[in-house]
Amino acid sequence: MTLLDLSARDREGKAATAVRPVWDSEPLRYLDEHGAPVEGGIRPTPALLDPGALLRGYRALRFARAFDTEATNLVMQGRLAVYPSCRGQEACxxxxxxxxxxxxxxxxxxxxxxxxxxxxxxxxxxxxxxxxTWHCGYDPKQWRTMPQCTPLATQGPHAVGLGLAAKLAGDPAVALCFFGDGATSEGDFHEAANSAAVYQAPVVFLVQNNQYAISVPLHKQTHAISLADKASGYGMPGIRVDGNDLIAMNAVLAEAVQRARTGGGPTLIEAVTYRVQAHTNADDAARYRQSAEVEYWRRRDPIDRLGRYLTARGALDAAVEAEIDEECERYCEQMRAQFAEEPSYDADEMFEHVYDEMTPQLKAQREMLRAEEAAK
Ligand SMILES: Cc1ncc(C[n+]2csc(CCOP(=O)(O)OP(=O)(O)O)c2C)c(N)n1
Ligand SMILES: [Mg+2]
Incomplete structure (x- = not known):
């Protein structure tokens, strides 16, 4: 039985109202909130349950949390301009x-x-x-990682383009595209989903439903119960999974990537998770949500859940935790040292790559900036 079969079975058991079908089932998961396997949960392949592989996953979660915490600290020290935290979403x-x-x-x-x-x-x-300091600090081609996208959902059509180009070239590459829940209201999301399905492009759409688009909660974003349900309108599989359960996430993603790679077309995954921090350091989340809600989600923390599971299986103990602590601390120390150095950049460059020929407005803005710099 594949994960998809399970997802379909889950839906059939649900009642419908006169207004709309209600699919209020729990997302697919392997671990319960205490880190124990759930009854009737998904059944990952033995390779995905290998303790060594899971311990590597645990280390990666801890590393992601340490990086995220350090980046948050760097904003407070004025070393980063802004930082949108992924705390609580590390399993995704x-x-x-x-x-x-x-x-x-x-x-x-x-x-x-x-x-x-x-x-x-x-x-x-x-x-x-x-x-x-610059639009992107790494070579997207070298890392096969596009620049981080700030305009919501515009990366969707790019993902389809990359996937389709690979397919036409006979290159077995897959494109995995992140979206937020709020981004699913954007036209680009729908255009990407439709064209990926029409062309059977090797794409995986991964929506991190962290319940909010800044201050807008999901129920004000969409009338749909599930974002994964949107997939059927485009003719692709849609899967709703617990985004705080690394084992379930690994299983669902492995299947979607494999389907894309072997010519089976795109998949839409809705990972149900939670943004534990504010939207960014510029946001005050206490203005639009209750602390009890945050506490509810903290109790479903992805790191604690996997940690408890691994501890119960004898794959994790205090000595390994201490080793991971030390590795994370060394990494964060390096980050602090690198960010303590003043970045060198030429602010003029920012105006140079927008158009082939600089517009009069950009020229005026550049002059304004030069005058401000000279007056310092
Ligand atoms: C096209 C576009 N419209 C509006 C914005 C302003 N904006 C920035 S983040 C954000 C919320 C996005 O929420 P979601 O997609 O759920 O992602 P999350 O921040 O929760 O990860 C909005 C509206 C934007 N960046 N791009
Ligand atoms: Mg969101």
Missing amino acids: EVAAVHALEEQDWLLPTYRDSAALVLRGIPAVDALTLLRG
């Missing part, structure tokens, strides 16, 4: 990167900096955009 970041091979494309949003460092991009290069 780790599973996405682990599902890909070197030749595959990753299309991240501003919230997915952890995925960039998990792919191997040095932190100082991954955070260039958010430091505000």
